[in-house]
Amino acid sequence: MNPMPLVLGIETSCDETGVGLVRDGTLLGDALASSMDEHARFGGVVPDIAARAHLHALPPMVRTALDRAGVGFGDITAVAATAGPGLATAVQIGLAAGKAYALALGVPFYGVHHLAGHAAVDALEHGPLPQRCVALIVSGGHTSLLLLGDLARDPIIHLGDTVDDAAGEAFDKVARILGLPYPGGPAIDRIAREGDPTAITFPRPMTGPHDPPYGFSFSGLKTAVARWVERHPGPVPVADVAASFQEAVADTLSRKAIAACRTHHTETLLMVGGVAANSRVRALTAQRCTATGITLRVPRPGLCTDNGAMIAAVGDLLVRADTPPSPLTLGIDPSAVLHGAMIPS
Numbered sequence: 001m002n003p004m005p006l007v008l009g010i011e012t013s014c015d016e017t018g019v020g021l022v023r024d025g026t027l028l029g030d031a032l033a034s035s036m037d038e039h040a041r042f043g044g045v046v047p048d049i050a051a052r053a054h055l056h057a058l059p060p061m062v063r064t065a066l067d068r069a070g071v072g073f074g075d076i077t078a079v080a081a082t083a084g085p086g087l088a089t090a091v092q093i094g095l096a097a098g099k100a101y102a103l104a105l106g107v108p109f110y111g112v113h114h115l116a117g118h119a120a121v122d123a124l125e126h127g128p129l130p131q132r133c134v135a136l137i138v139s140g141g142h143t144s145l146l147l148l149g150d151l152a153r154d155p156i157i158h159l160g161d162t163v164d165d166a167a168g169e170a171f172d173k174v175a176r177i178l179g180l181p182y183p184g185g186p187a188i189d190r191i192a193r194e195g196d197p198t199a200i201t202f203p204r205p206m207t208g209p210h211d212p213p214y215g216f217s218f219s220g221l222k223t224a225v226a227r228w229v230e231r232h233p234g235p236v237p238v239a240d241v242a243a244s245f246q247e248a249v250a251d252t253l254s255r256k257a258i259a260a261c262r263t264h265h266t267e268t269l270l271m272v273g274g275v276a277a278n279s280r281v282r283a284l285t286a287q288r289c290t291a292t293g294i295t296l297r298v299p300r301p302g303l304c305t306d307n308g309a310m311i312a313a314v315g316d317l318l319v320r321a322d323t324p325p326s327p328l329t330l331g332i333d334p335s336a337v338l339h340g341a342m343i344p345s
């Protein structure tokens with residue numbers, strides 16, 4: 001048996017069934033199934049459909065990840081699974097499966113925080129995270145600016161969060177307004193390439209001098225798009241609206257993230273989560289980071305959206321930090337706030 005730890009990671013918090021195998025900061029293999037197509041006609045994820053799909057997809061995804069990594073069940077030395085936040089019925093499947101694999105293999109189990117996974121995954125692509133950095137987590141359910149230390153050991157400090165919709169949620173809702181398919185983020189990203197980002201000046205929410213500098217609010221921006229579309233006579237210029245909306249989001253996110261880096265004297269900005277896959281958010285943030293001497297770390301788009309490697313990456317950090325595992329009595333926490341890498345028991 002290889003003496004190096006090998007962590008199996010399982011992610012089932014939304015509609016992606018993700019499995020990853022990580023050893024010492026290296027992704028050995030992963031596999032991903034999605035029930036996205038089954039939700040498309042409802043315009044959003046249906047929790048019970050997602051849960052049933054996880055149940056079907058998980059065993060074959062574990063098998064595929066093992067085959068791709070060239071290892072067997074006997075090589076696994078720890079199991080990590082998302083214990084929250086996410087859709088309760090969906091998280092439940094991955095957590096139960098993770099505990100069952102750990103019990104059957106006689107290895108420790110870690111119930112991890114989904115958003116810690118979004119941050120940790122970048123280490124698989126760009127090496128160990130710096131000792132300290134500002135992290136912008138932008139996903140379908142969350143938008144937060146954080147101060148990160150050692151992810152496995154230190155508490156996570158929230159500099160600001162969204163007071164209403166998350167950035168990804170705004171992409172999904174605006175896509176719906178524009179008659180684009182679910183999930184809205186990739187659809188807007190695609191069509192915005194044919195549009196003019198300066199066609200319409202949508203508001204940059206919470207960027208006034210008296211607003212919280214690191215707080216976010218995207219509900220008003222979504223409403224501004226809806227009002228503009230309602231009032232517009234004739235056919236809606238979908239590509240221009242998409243590009244202009246995307247520009248407002250990219251501008252707001254990057255401006256606040258860079259201000260946080262400067263105020264907190266951090267040289268690195270880590271940008272993660274599904275919306276970090278957006279081409280304009282990436283380009284504008286990179287451009288502004290270069291101009292201000294900040295190092296931008298952002299995973300490749302396939303690792304920004306939900307996957308199993310990110311959960312294995314957290315497990316790998318926890319194992320290497322000698323963190324005590326979770327009890328097998330750990331339950332799900334569908335609305336867990338991000339304070340650390342693990343979901344407390």
Ligand code: KG4
Pocket residue numbers: 014138139140141142167168169171172183184185186189273274275276277278279304305306
């Ligand atoms: O991190 P993620 O996969 O799941 C959550 O933890 O929520 O993020 C999903 C969100 C969705 O709202 C989706 O529309 C958005 O990320 N997203 C994007 C892009 N790809 C995914 N938003 C903008 N541009 C993209 N290319």
Ligand code: ZN
Pocket residue numbers: 114118139140273274305306
């Ligand atoms: Zn996510």
